[in-house]
Amino acid sequence: MDDLLPGMLHLVRDGGETLTRQLTDQLRGLITKGRLAPGQRLPSSRELAQSLGLSRNTASFAIEQLAAEGYVTLSAGRRPVVAEGLSLDRSKSPPRSGRGGGARIRVSAWASSLQRSVWPPIHKERPRPFQPGLADEREFPHDEWSRCLRRAARNAPLRRDRPINHPPLQEALLRHLVVHRGIKAVANQILFVPTAQAGLALVANALLEPGDHAWVESPGYAGANVAFEAAGAIVSAVPLDSQGMVISSHKETPRLIFVTPSHQYPTGRLMPIGRRLELLRFAEATGACIIEDDYDGEFHYEARPVAALQGLAPSPRVFYLGTFSKATYADIRIGYVVVPEALIDLFELAQRHMGILTSITIQDALAEFISAGAYLGHVRRMTRLYRGRRDRMLQALATEAGNRLAVETPAGGMQLLARCRPRTNDQQLSARLLEAGVVSRALTRMLYHKTEERGLFLGFAAWNDKEIDQAARILGRIVR
């Protein structure tokens, strides 16, 4: 053995790897391949060093490393021994390469259900008109933002005691929400989460028990449906009239109601005060909670934005959900939830258990961006820009598609719903548009009750006039 082992090793003196590493790796390889058998004695590190012409240290380090990893066993005054039980019996193992290998892993029912989910729509390519949900990030003051971010990162060492939700951002955002959205809260009711979707999951997990009923709008935002279903709830689709969700006493009493009162998703309709109060009275009477998703409430084109439900509610049962990804840029990955004051500690604990925390560096940069007025300035500039684009879009669609599409004028937001004739195959239409380079979302993908409504959901905010006109021409050609 003392003679054999050196012949099995091939150390390269001017290779990229140290001799210690080469020796360790090669010995480990001989053991795992079975060329050095369990129980076999190895030379001592002194003998090994001599026969290989290495320093004693090099050989010792290698042997000790293998002992630390458990490949060899050391005992005082004796030569190292190859450890027992190191075979994995690979003959029985499936091949580990290829996509088939992992298919044997049984996933949960929830994970299986994801494969059938139509949410979220994923466009892996560069965004194209009229992909909904996008802000025009070309207009965002990236330079100013990157200065805020750098400053916040440089100041990080000064912030050693760190709550998970940054008080300066809570205060800056609260001032904004009170003035512009009519929120009634104290600053630490605002919790920051990586995405609005994580905020939905947070509220759903904290309130819903398996078997509870939850109401969503139909048509509506499927992200709510999937969050509630993941929490085990039975989701009921509630149809809309011109004022929004039709509060019906026919359905099972809900534990949680999801609404988008500022600009209903996807119709863009504003829920008037009467329906808002009706909804709040219903929640009071039944003990239901409400998630008010104000996803793009910043952008309102007809008069001023309407005050949020949260500020109207007589008791704290509205969870106000917002995001910075529409009013700044999608990649910022900061959403927020305004929770009832009595539940702050519980929700912060839930954030930690779910691991949905966001960087204080980014929260601090955002606090400066808001406090310096850059946020409101950007929102105001974008509101003017997007209003113009909405009007351009309405005009372009009227010109190109005429009476084939009935377009609802949205009161605000970044997208609109163009209704097709009943029973049109809007998914097929959307697929044909995609082939021609125009992105849309079929209304039937957002409907959860039986109806003959059909349409296309189209984003206008991220595209300039030329892009809008061009894409409208393509759309017109295809719908005619």
Place this chain on the structure above:
Amino acid sequence: MDDLLPGMLHLVRDGGETLTRQLTDQLRGLITKGRLAPGQRLPSSRELAQSLGLSRNTASFAIEQLAAEGYVTLSAGRRPVVAEGLSLDRSKSPPRSGRGGGARIRVSAWASSLQRSVWPPIHKERPRPFQPGLADEREFPHDEWSRCLRRAARNAPLRRDRPINHPPLQEALLRHLVVHRGIKAVANQILFVPTAQAGLALVANALLEPGDHAWVESPGYAGANVAFEAAGAIVSAVPLDSQGMVISSHKETPRLIFVTPSHQYPTGRLMPIGRRLELLRFAEATGACIIEDDYDGEFHYEARPVAALQGLAPSPRVFYLGTFSKATYADIRIGYVVVPEALIDLFELAQRHMGILTSITIQDALAEFISAGAYLGHVRRMTRLYRGRRDRMLQALATEAGNRLAVETPAGGMQLLARCRPRTNDQQLSARLLEAGVVSRALTRMLYHKTEERGLFLGFAAWNDKEIDQAARILGRIVR
């Protein structure tokens, strides 16, 4: 009415608010307070403008805003009418202020259980010795990092097609993990999540069905227990011997096994290759999956770090979990999971459904930080520094506490376990230390089976020699 209304309004011409806004807010107030009754006719906007001495536009905007919000109803050629159904019947409502108000909200069983959870330990104050889990952030190259971050933020507009997991970071991290941790994977098997805890929740939700069995180490990391319990699993605590988890056939067959083989949490022990292979064989035989949490595997002090389980596994059933929060700084909020290749698409969909996405700007900054060598340079420097601090800590504890504490020398990582005599009240001891300014975690808080083991979990990485000596003196005084 035409005469009455002006008397109810008090507009200030050089106030901070525009006249339109004052008029709208005051009219809305009169309606919500019931001073203008449902069904009551208001003056036309022309009449209102005249009687108040306002421009016609100002009065029109106010009336239209209230109509948009639903407070008044407009019909062609007629005067505006106060809308019906605007009362909330506040007499029946509870007061909305105070922490008692929200207590009426019924939360889920999971949310209730959080209030009894001892995880995570939360220290709201400035970190103090020997708080476990902390890196020395004073040593982190914040300036270099902030330059990477700024550059990444400025380049954001150039990145319009954005996968949720950034390929340049996947590639940079993979090169690091292959060389330093023995991972076998392709780059897009690496998914980035806001925290390691979110990574645990991701794997738990994707694999566990309610009633499934999951194994955790005892003592061990409670974040795994809570993630598995949240997914409905029955968690079994598996005791350790000197090699780590004792694989027993007495317990129910697990669906998922959580281990920390690099430096067991909290004992700091390394799982030798024999136990690693035994665990892998057991997983193969039973169809179980393994989460290998390599939370501080970067810092290894005896010889080289041992190769990860993930790279040894004969088939893809190991989920390798890591975080940048130990090797960079806690606030970076980027964890990662290496998932089996066949499950990449499913897990990315699960990330979207759970909303656990992280900013590509940060991912891009981190890719540059790694590629430029700054990451490895920092890890190497910290490894030398932390090894010295570990040794200082061992020495200081021996001097100050003598045989009252039996300290295990950890093979790596940022903390160590100091065992007390059996049946010591380690929670009381930890509380007394906290009063004296020394933070620790009682071993019994991390034990999930019946045993007389007692001890204190102490972090050494974030403290310099002087801080270590001072805190050890306090600790010595209290344990003696």
